[in-house]
Amino acid sequence: MKYGEHLKENIEPAFGPEPYLDYSRLDEIITELSRLKPSRADETARVVSMTAPPPTNQQGLDTSKVELTQESFLTLLEHEMMKVEKFTLQQVTKLREQITKAEQLVKSNNTKGQHSADLERAADEIANHFLRLEKYVNINFMGFHKILKKHDKNLKEYNPCKNFYVNRLHSQAWVRGDYSDIVVRLSDIYSALRDDKTAADNTGGANQSFTRTTTKYWVKTEDVSRVKYAVLRHLPVFLQKTSTGESDSQFTNSVYLDNDQLELYHGRLDKTPGAIALRLRWYGPEDPKTVFVERKTHCEKWMGEASVKERFIIDESEVQQVLTNTYPIEKKKKEMLDKGKSEKEVAEWEQLVKEITQVIAVKQLVPTVRTQCMRTAFQIPFDATVRVSLDTNLCMISERGYDLQNMAVWHRDKSWVLEKDEIHRFPHAVLEIKLEMTPENMTPPQWVTDLQNSGMLYECHKYSKYVHGCAVLLPEDVQAVPFWTDDISLRQSIIDSGAARILATEDVGVGPGANAIYDHLLPFGTSVNNRIETAIGRTSADKEASKGHVGEKAPLLQKNGNNNTLAYGLNFGEEEALVELEDDMDGDTECSWPFPFCSRANSSVELLAPTSVQKIEPKVFLANERTFLHWLHHGVILSSIAGGILSFSKNSGNSWAEWYALALMPIALGFCVYALHTFLWRADRIKTRIPGRWDDPTGPLLLGGAVAVILGINFFVKLYTIAEYDRLIGN
Template sequence: MVRFGEYLDQRTRDEWDTKYLDYKGLKDLIKEAQKEIESQGTVAFSPRTTSLTVVRPRAQKPADERFFEKLESEMAKIDKFTKAQLSTLKKRVKSLREQVKDVKEGEGNSQLTQEAKDIGDEFLALEKFVNLNYLGFHKILKKHDKVLPHAPCQQFYLSHLHQQSWVQGNFSDFLVMLSSIYSKLRGDVSGVKNEDSAQGFVRSTTKYWVRTTDISAVKHHILQHLPVFQYNQGSDDQQDYQLVNSVYLDNSSMELYHGRLDKRPNAIAVRIRWYGDKDPPTTCFVERKTHRESWKGEESVKERFTLPEDKMVPYLEGEYTLQQAQRDLKAKGKSPDEIEKFSKLFAEIQQQIDTKQLRPMVRTQYLRTAFQIPFDSTVRISLDTNLTMIKENPTDGPTCTVAGRWYRDPALPLPRTEVTRFPHGVLEVKLSLPEGQKAPEWVADLLDSGYLTEVHKFSKFIHGTATLLPELVQAVPYWVDDESVRPSMLQSAPAPPQNIGAPAAQQSMGAKPRRRTNADLDELQHPLLGDQPTLQLMTPKDATGFGKGKEKKGFFDWYFNSRKPKDPQPMARTTPMRIEPKTFFANERTFLSWLHMAVTIGSIAAALLGFAGVTESHKKPDIRFTDYLVETISLILLPVAVLMCAYALTVFIWRARAIAKKQVGHIDDRFGPLGLAAAVVLALTAILIISIVDFAEQLKAKEPHHATPAAPPLAAPATWLPTQRSSLRGLPFQDHLQQA
């Protein structure tokens, strides 16, 4: 991770060190206040009445009062310093933007690029400065309430702290200006549009969690390579984000939720989306997402059409018919092709809403920042922050259907059990690359930086439904066990049931209900969360920064991942997912299949060796390699069987370790089976060649002699005939004749 002050020189760091929160001074005041209380024995008396004509004695201010005064002065000091630094950075970036205007498009100036990078790095260092002070205020307030419990102030001052301009400031315009500078230097302002319908493209979409403290660093890295998409171009208020609301429909059995969770073929999700902060919105998008199995070569489909806001409720109730919609489109001058495409989707979704009895259930709301070159869809990235999920139908109020609305009435109160705020940003990387082409190096650096945690198939709809409607769901996603999301889910959990008679006793005594504090968080119990979490988001110590660290690899990782040609770098460290038992069994079945083949080949070779040893009791004096044909075949097959056993065991251990770590990714070995197949082919080829040579020699030995042999000597018949017979009946008979 980038350390604070890494991009600043020593002089600047020394200046910034004096602007930090005086944590030690505040801590000393707390100790002094504690000693004053101990010396007094009880809390000092404070009269509830006063008089304007009676002069109160002036004495030294108590330590507790001086603590609050110093706390206010520290807030003002940090606020003043932060504003000054931001003002300086904005002046520098505006000046740089004027310089970039004179540069021809695409002719990147290395000096200007470095200046832009330095400005971005200093902004990140300033954000780190703000975060350290923000954390310091939290810690000192918590310590105050712990040491001085009679005068708690944490709750009040935290609310006061959150309203400070250096905490709640919006600096989107700064990032937009920086993005335009990088875009001008790269030359991606104009170009030829890349048709997304081109054949031979491999499309992949991966989702990641980003810690709040790392969001600016991730944005800065991305905008150096992709421009920020501006939703309000031409406006004075430049922003790098847009508010997005999506209302998801489902029925009482949560059919759509479970279908998307289980990734069933053709599982759908129906939602109504609108952009901007207008209430009510003017234009709504009715969308349907259909899941398709990627391993079959199919792609999931997202379809949508637009409807005016005043037509949404009639459409959901079936009162706004297709004929009426077609008449409205014709009045707007739409073409027959557009009307036909609209009509098909309009009718299908309306039929599904009617047959499945779909109603508004959960809403997701977030700020989306998009990064993409307008004419190139090779790499598209979106970052969603301030992610909030809301229960559309209030527990103690009329549902949307009863109230005649298609989304929750904003005038109704929003209890904590009907809203959940996701603690991380959600980054989505969409790659559309020609087959065989790797992702750009900067994308690999981003994914391997440690700032991202891959969460396979993460869904805002699924998370919101599982958190806010736990009594209706029958299964939950694997990421609910992550320690980083547990507090946010517990905030939405109902309080445990009180003892019987306790409320009545409180009412009889006239006691007011106790206000819930942060300390009561542990008392909340969410039905989806167990006692012990099984997953954990990557901690900051695991972050290595962009291109600054490499993961250590074991022997099996080196063997399978370091060969040429190298596979694309892994996307990023992933949040572990639940591993089904069938995954382990599949690994074992693969191992046993390889082992079965190896045992079969080895058994054949061993049987041939045993047969050769029993049948051959002697060899001819003129030994040829074809005389040992059986032994040769066995010695060729046995090493192949041993090699196959070794390979099967190696792959089994490698995959078992990856599964045990719950980091299952692409663990396919493309070269091992090819190598074994080549070894088997070579062995069979060698056996074929040896067999052909042996067959040729046997044919040559059985050929008749056409030339007339010379007459043998007189003694020849006595020795020649037994010799020929001895080759047929054995050596003892030949020896007997020779002795005779």
């Protein structure tokens, strides 16, 4: 489908066709200019004559008489940009007016009964209107990119202009604008409807015994607003005290410490029990004043232990003392006691500070990598049952290569200019869902399950910003890299950061490949091809579940024509914003390829939504081996029985016993062959972590049935022999 046709099919009825980019007219101008072959300006000319006649074009005609020129295309392009910007700002103004009316109803404390239902409908309509507007912006944004690319493809030798106008496009207010205040105000309305404060107060005496589970997901840029809306309907935006309240996000910095051998990095990568990560965190875009010193300790869940995060707060002026093991612990301890802190709290604080400062000194830890992001947190105050954080604009910055001045300088100054290999911009947002499972309720809320199955989230098992940053920014120092670096959607960002050597050899021709060592941890197989074959082999039920088409109510989903798509999503291939596959004939995109969620089969294209990856623990592999040994054990027992019967039958001359033993032999062999086959098959299923059944419902029935048939035949033959013997004796 050409983009012009796609644009017409996705026009929002409430907006009408007028506000949209006139892609067809711009395309016609490009086609006509390609036919006319306009003259190229003489780049060597430095002077003109105001009395000489104008130059002629390729056909020898006076250029002043030519009606269609390059200027016609550029003028229309500028007009279309202004049109889209004007309409977007008008709609945003309208949305803010609607929110103001809803807020006035909330302030009047008239949120009960019918008024509550009316307010909720109004809030839903505002949110849906905003999502429709975002789709409008995205579809026009993509249209400008495509028409400029097509222009340069057809008229590159005459007057290329893509680079200039793409940069101009990105500077437009309708592209750069931050409208997250709408999210915050909507969150306040939904919070008032839920009466969150009352709900939080009522949970004060609840059972505090719980198990915390944390899951991390990648979210594509075009899905960020929809994910925010899905969460804020159930949880309010949780703003930190340092936030101005004008945005739903807060600037977050974290400087991670490690030594020259990257000892902490490799410990976190290998998930070694007791592996730690140390970081210095502060909030806000300004220079740090209050710094949180945090330690995260990894523990294996299958061993019955939970990972722990501990921290204490210091002033920025005290960071150097912590890093050089000169922090005045005794002095601070006395101050805490004077302020009324309990002996237990002070003792725990002292132990934590001593352990952290000592490990920094012993392991010679220094600033290594910094992560920056805009964090949106969702949580009901004083209620940690469900906590959600969404990190956007995520980037990693190298903290190596400058003078630390005895730890007086522990992070790069914001005025320093970074080289391309000193910064890595992560292409996705990162969503983290933390659940507290109490003994009374071990299942997550339904809305969380619906969000996980919506198709907007791509689970990345044990994803770590620090581990990813080290792997990309310090490729020559790491001995191994995490499995997710081979994901096709990260490839370009990794190459842009100068870390192409960690990618698979067949992709870029250098380096050992990200998964040469850790291929058993790959969520979709050992290569892109395996990943695609895995996707093609999924059942219809698996695909529907991954797209969120499950349950009686699949939220945020709707049907457009014959395609099941997420509400207000780009339904022509949602990976369009990440990578493009251009048709050599007309330059229009059919499908984004390659991409982990897009597969080809028999020359047809099928889009697959991200699939939640099942977590793998060592006991799963051990259980598979144990099952394999059990089947082999039974095969050996049957073969031993058959061998014994065969040996005794030869001495006794019992021909039936020989046939019985020979019948058991192939069945025993079948047990052994089946054991080996299922072991390898199940090991592959565990490695690829494809959703679906990992058991075999038919093999055991066939083998068990064969044994039952042989035993049944033997029983009836023996019964017949005894009956014949009694009959002969009786005669």
